[in-house]
Amino acid sequence: MALESLPNPSLNLAQICKLDISNNHLQTIPESLTARLLNLIALDVHSNQIKALPNSIGCLSKLKILNVSGNFLVSLPKSIQHCRSLEELNANFNKLIRLPDSIGFELTNLRKLSVNSNKLISLPVSITHLTSLRVLDARLNCLMILPEDLENLINLEILNVSQNFQYLSALPSSIGLLMNLIELDVSYNKITSLPESIGCMRRLRKLSVEGNPLVSPPIEVMEQSLQVVREYLTQKMNGGSPKSPIKKKSWGFGKLVKYGTFNGGSRSWNREESEGFIMPEYRSIDSLASPRYSGMFSPRRLFSPRTYFSR
Template sequence: MMMVDSEHGMMKVDFSKPKIKRFGGSNSQDEKEIPMHEVVDFSAMSLDTLPVTSNLNLGIVYKLDISNNNIQVIPESLTARLLNIGVLDVHSNQLKTLPNSIGCLSKLKTLNVSGNQLQSLPRTIENCRSLEELNANFNQLTRLPDTIGFELINLKKLSVNSNKLAFLPSSTSHLTNLRHLDARLNHLRSLPDDLENLINLEILNISQNFQYLEALPYSLGVLISLVELDISYNNIRSLPDSIGCLKRLRKLNVEGNPLESPPPEVVELGLDVIKEYLSEKMNGAHQKSSKKRSWFGKLRKYGTFNGARVRQVEREGYMPDYQTIDGSFASPRNMGMGMFSPLRIFSPKHYFTR
């Protein structure tokens, strides 16, 4: 229950009478009564410090929202007492650090620390092994904990866009339950070489790393669940041949890159033609490269490449009236508005006209 102290204008939380949740029928001998999880909302109150009163039982708080304030510090003692918290939202404050005691939150599933001034995350965050969603967008992060991927085994969504990350730790490739990785608007120079364990990754956005990101790892071809790939506005000249093996890929955005392979005339024909071009290129060249031979075996193992020859794309004199796009695709052609033009995403129902 929320109460306002009219004399001091202070918001308090009253847990003297917790809500009761009943299990079983009214006539059941096994009927039990337990306090329901509480939601404590201190958001958008222009707070500089947390107004935690003595009657606040932190042990039964499931969600704590202190977002959109001016809070600079979260007390270590407060965090350590949030024993049953599942959702912690501290976005849009003035935090420069997170308390080390955040590692005590063994039941935490959602953590939103976006829109602060964090330069790093405490290593103890690795102890939050129930964590499923971590949002650290719009901070000043220069690196993530090195072993984050070994510990946060239940993580499904990792959002670290709009930071200063130069790389993702190699342990990222061990986030086997990860569905969504958003690392756009950073200073990424590379991705981990071995991504083959990200078997559930469906969305990968590494766009707008601009001049920093020049190449992609060949292991992209074993991301068997990948549906959306956004690599727009980087400095990539060549797509890995293995991308042609991504059977589930439906959206590909390569806008704003100085692509040479595939050439522009192939890119213009859309996603399916790009995949066929890359598959053909890999199928014909894998015997010439020991590195490609090693990945060829992995691609077969993961079922993303069947070794079948695909038709050769005729690149000269090909002037169709329109081209159907199976899966959304953004073309780099006609970028008249410059690097920051709106992304042009074509839906599967639209036609592509040269």
């Protein structure tokens, strides 16, 4: 509706459970508005021009879903930690340079945290206290380091810290203790060596490492199945001298599949390929979402309230 400000409604705001004011021209959200939305479960303000969230957002004790993506936020208010029912926080496509230091201490129900396409240099240490977290998406930032004690994220299944380009050069060894992790994407960083502890990740089904200057494991190992990579890292962790497997002749097609040239729809995949880090369903849109192509990814296109509130 191209709203630049919110009207003062006559209805009882305490009756509202879901509020969608996305895709407008709003620059602020009144403190008095959020303070009266006492029964709000889902708040969607994506694709506006908001520079700061009101401190009164901490009054939303029943809030489960918060979408503030596609705005101009530089930081999130510390009071957001009081939204203890929060399960999903989407703050993609903002200008965040930091997250509240204490964000992980109180949000014990948070299951999904998406902060991709921002300017984050690091993630707060308290994030390792998010024991209910299933998905952490921090790609396309300026991350230089990840917190230690990642093993505390006992329910984490998907971790994406790809496309931090020239900033992220190493992974903590604790990343291999994420025993429930299914997908790990560290592609397009500056990582030269994978932690040997990754060999312990038995539930891992997808490992994306392309676009890194990897030295260990060597390329002839990384071009094999995920199982081969795990065995190599396990042998190295146990103090052995792992031998690089003989590289199978691929006649050039393996490289094309790896970079998503084919969608894999016309052939059947064997078990080694389907369980390896070279996946037929690899989506090349991640590699396109770099600063060079950022104009193609307008938040107004990417975030749809129809799908967001589908539940």
